[in-house]
Amino acid sequence: MAKYILKRIAGIFIVLFVVMTAAFFMMRLMPGGILDGVEENLSADMRDLIYAKYDMDKPIWEQYLLFLKGIVTEWDWGVSLKLYVNVSVWDILAERIPITLYLGFLSLLISVPIGIAFGTLAALKKNGIVDHAVSFLVVLFISIPSFVMATGLQYFVAYKWGWFPLIYDDSLPRITTTFLPVLALSFTPIATITRYLRAELSESLNSDYMLLARTKGLTRVQATLRHALRNSLVPVVNVIVPAFISIMGGSLVVESIFGIPGLGGITVRSINVADYSVTLASLIYYTLISLAAILLVDISYGLIDPRIRMGGRKDA
Amino acid sequence: MGETILKVKDLRVNFRAWAGTVQAVRGVNFELKKGETLAIVGESGSGKSVTTKAILGILPSNARITSGEILYDGKDLTKLKEKDFYSIRGKHISLVFQDPLSALNPIQKVGKQICEALRKNEHMTAAEAKKRAVALMEDVGIPEPETKFSQYPFQFSGGMRQRIVIAIALALNPKILICDEPTTALDVTIQSRILDKIKDLKEEHDLSVIFITHDLGVVATVADRVCVMYAGKIVEYGTVDDIFYEPAHPYTWALLSSMPDLDTREKLFSIPGAPPNMMYPPKGDAFAPRNRYAMEIDFEQEPPFFKVSDTHYAATWLLHPKAPKVELPEVLRHRIQRMKEEREGA
Amino acid sequence: MHKEEIKGRGSQYDGPALENDGLAAENNGPALEKDSLAPENNGPALEKDGLDPELMEIPQEKFRLVNLDMDESDEKFKGKPIGFLKDAFLRFSRNKVSMAALAGVLLVVFMAFAGPLMTPYGYNDQNPEEANLPPKMPGLEKLGILDGSRWLTSCRKDSLDEFPEGSILEIGTDVEKIRGVEVVSVKVDYYKYTGVEEDTYHYFGTDYLGRDLWTRLWRGTRISLLIGFLSAAANCVIGVLFGSIAGYYGGKVDMVMMRICEVINAIPQIVLVTLFILYFGSGLVSIVCALLVQNWVATATLIRSQFYRYKGREYVLAARSLGVSDRKLIFVHILPNAVGPVITRVMTAIPSAIFTESFLAFLGLGIKPPETSIGMLLADGQKVILTYPTQVLFPAIIISVLMVCFNLMSNGLRDAFDPTLRGA
Secondary structure: OHHHHHHHHHHHHHHHHHHHHHHHHHHHOOOOOOOOOOHHHOOHHHHHHHHHHOOOOOOHHHHHHHHHHHHHHHOOOOEOOOOOOOOEHHHHHHHHHHHHHHHHHHHHHHHHHHHHHHHHHHHHOOOOHHHHHHHHHHHHHHHOOHHHHHHHHHHHHHHHOOOOOOOOOOOOOHHHHOHHHHHHHHHHHHHHHHHHHHHHHHHHHOOHHHHHHHHOOOOHHHHHHHHHHHHHHHHHHHHHHHHHHHHHHHHHHHHHHHOOOOHHHHHHHHHHHOOHHHHHHHHHHHHHHHHHHHHHHHHHHHHHOHHHHOOOOOOO | OOOEEEEEEEEEEEEEEOOEEEEEEEEEEEEEEOOOEEEEEOOOOOOHHHHHHHHHOOOOOOEEEEEEEEEEOOEEHHHOOHHHHOOOEOOOEEEEOOOHHHHOOOOOOHHHHHHHHHHHHOOOOHHHHHHHHHHHHHHOOOOOHHHHHOOOHHHOOHHHHHHHHHHHHHOOOOOEEEEEOOOOOOOHHHHHHHHHHHHHHHHHHOOEEEEEEOOHHHHHHHOOEEEEEEOOEEEEEEEHHHHHHOOOOHHHHHHHHOOOOOOOOOOOOOOOOOOOOOOOOOOOOOOHHHOOOOEHHHHOOOOOOEEEEOOEEEOOHHHOOOOOOOOOOHHHHHHHHHHHHHHHHO | OHHHHHHHHHHHHHOOOOOOOHHHHHHHOOOOOHHHHHHHHHOOHHHHHHOOHHHHOOOHHHHOEOOOOOOOOOOOOOOOOOOHHHHHHHHHHHOHHHHHHHHHHHHHHHHHHHHHHHOOOOOOOOOHHHOOOOOEOOOHHHHOOOEOEEEEEEEEHHHHHHOOOOOEEEEOOOOEEEOOEEEEEEEEEHHHHOOOOOOOOOOOOEOOOOOEHHHHHHHHHHHHHHHHHHHHHHHHHHHHHHHHHHHHHOHHHHHHHHHHHHHHHHOOHHHHHHHHHHHHOOOHHHHHHHHHHHHHHHHHHHHHHHHHHHOOOHHHHHHHHOOOOHHHHHHHHHHHHHHHHHHHHHHHHHHHHHHHHHHHHHOOOOOOOOOOOHHHHHHHHHHOOOOOOHHHHHHHHHHHHHHHHHHHHHHHHHHHHOHHHOOO
16 A cells, blocks of 8 residues: 555656646747746846846756756745736745635535435436436536636626625625635536446446345345445545546636636736746646645545555456 | 245236336246255246346346235235345345355455344344354355455455355345356356355255256256246246156257267257347247247147146146157257266266 | 156157157158047146146147258348447437437537628628627517617616617616716617617627627637537547557557556646647647647547457457558457447547637637637626626527537437447
8 A cells, every 4th residue: 555655656746747847848938938028128137137037047957957946945936027026926826825725625525425416316216307307417517617607607696696796805704705606616526426426326236236235134225325325436536536626727717707816816817917937836736736636536545445455456 | 845935926027128128027936845956947038037036126126026926934025015125135035146256345345244234134243243254254165264354355266255145145044045146157166166065055054045047067966956947937847857857848958958068979959049039028939939849839829837747847838638749859868868877877 | 656657758758759850751741640649648647637628629730840940050140230330320310319419519510600601790890889789680689689779777867868869768767866866777779879770780799899799609619619620530540549559569668658648647637738828829720739738648548448458359369360460450450449439539529629728718828819719709708797798698608508419419429339338
């Protein structure tokens, strides 16, 4: 198990390194350069000064090493060049990460139980009216992009009916003011989990071990809970990562629709004004968080499924 | 043989399928006597597994018992509610599955899977249940049961898994053990060991056994009496000797002729054609289209059971007084001859 | 006792014994002699007595053996074999939901080409005088929807007569006093109110530059579909090639190639796509390429597993031992097995590409104006949602319909190609 985890962590560092390197070089080598847009207002001296200040007069690979060194030794992610001039990128992110994580986890926290409930319901009543209704909703939720949902919710629920604030409002309780964005982010993961669990559970319900459980005298409910449902929840862990990553992706846009001062909003803005150091850092952050999610799931999967924990083959 | 412990009367089971209704079991009658092993033989799709599932009340949700009775202990199991079945399954009637790999929950320790029944139904404490489970594992021939108790199914070999399944089936001391092709998924060498084990356990635990198989070789080893099933009906039944030495139904002939053995030099016989589509069961004798000895009447009217002897009945018009006398196929005659000699020699 | 009987019965078989081969000859005779049969059957007396008399009344000729000339070998299969693709197609076409989804997709595709031709406007014809008009459609306007009307809020009550003649449709009852002036909501025929020429119709209204949104939306749909199809096709080609090579050669080649896939797959799509677009700049080709960076990996893994399943099959080994070239083995003998999953995969890739494109548009990384796409229209409309909600409504409807139809269709295809997955 320890070996398994170590292997996973090593894999994650490789990916992280690849992303960081690629992102850094792409940003620095980007046509227009780092001062794109403000350059013309600066005198040549000023420009050289700025370049020198941010080590940009050095060869690119040295810049990269300095960048890495800065992160490793001083947790220095550079400074914002356009959005908040000279403010440390890390400070900008640190202020915004909590609300983004809050949105993401809250949405996941809502989606997982709802998805499990719907999926179970649909599998137990397979081909019944409930199942068809759930399947219909699943297709709808999976198909409609979260930003369309967000737009719809914002217009109808917030604007027309006035149930919730139109955009993020610091003075209101967080739960009220983030209710709609969280909801908008939750539709897709709910549908994904529902669809997956329904398939898994209906397979386990028809499995031999389910029959065996019943022939040894367990009631249908006991057998379903202890064997079919438990076993089909294990692979659901598999979809939680993609679900979480899709939530994080969705929050990029949903945050800017609702004007939430989170990472998503700042990323979109930094892309739009070409504040590359902020973009770079937030993209690395997004990679990091999704890699962490993958690791978490891999580990928990190993903990739940003895076939992996014991180093046995998964299909054995 | 003692009293009748289980009696199936005119059992009919239909399946609702996408394209129509499948008549999987079409009027099956048999009795299981206390302490005997009754084998039900037939090709896949002949309705043998469905019959056992009906006995245990674990038919899939698209199946309906349309008529008939399953009498056990003064109760008609077909009328039983799911709730009442809980006290029957495991405690009175148990099932051993065909494929031990898929029958065991892959992510639960085997010991727990054995204990589960004990704890739920006998309300044993964890310690008691474990003690009993270890004893059971020893009983079914698992070495080092204490260690194996906390292992997972994927750490067991096929034969050992099947022993676990048998241990689970025996956990609550059932009266009847139904074995649904328990050796099909196993290696030949393991097969005979499992069969011996089932025979031993039957004596030890005073069981009555229903043994489902398509393998006549297995039947010869374990069974006291045999029912031959075809297309949802029993076509012939009798003692093992009746069926092996005096087969009367052409389908039984065909089954016996298609059984491979070392002494046969001729081309192995195979039954021509395929079993009928049970969505549209044929009129008359279902086997007629594949039967070399079919008569006109076979296509028109279903044959009743003709008595061959007190223990031996067969549903074929060939036994009708007016039917032409048909000789057993030569291959089969030789084979039976050899089997008899072997037995006398042994 | 019963042994005796069996003997008796057995002797019947031994009796006038019909040899296997002799049977046919016997049958040719003038039926079986009834008389010679009867005494035989008297043997096991019980049996005859036990018989239902009705059974005895069955006429003798019914007991003729009719199947003796049966060939002992297996029958030939009856009927023509249906090809795999045809079979899948039949199953697909029987599925009502899939067919409806297909119709939906076809309708949108049709409109993407015919839509812009149905108006006199070009997709980039700007007309500031007709900016932000509400939708107005001939026919439907009589029903009170899409009639070019709009509520104007907070109009000074005393200025109502200054409105163009006939433009006021309804005056609201919510009279309010603001700084001593009575204001009220007024529903106006916005086309008349802004003085647009008579008989001007903008089916979906216009945007802030006065561009006709009907034309732009269908034009944008065309671009979105193009992006979807192109990236799905390219992803399929790359995935199939990569997966085939990895799956066919296996071993070290496979291991290295799969590690590459793993690394690419571990990066969140958004990050990868954003980086790519940032570096290469936005534009149609760039977006299609960005969608490719990661999407082919799933196709490749799928193809690879198909190869692992089939490359060990006897027929492949047989072909190989006959000296068939690698290329032919891959493309003729193994790959056709993967046709079902690949088609299904392409069908799921299209909506996900359309989705990603509109996502990028929201990020401000969409294709270059004045060209447009559904995502661009959504993003533009979203900015003015509170004042002109219809500008976002129609693109939202079209993208939702498109996504739902494509998803339903790929479900249907999956079921059609692999019936065992039905309903999963």
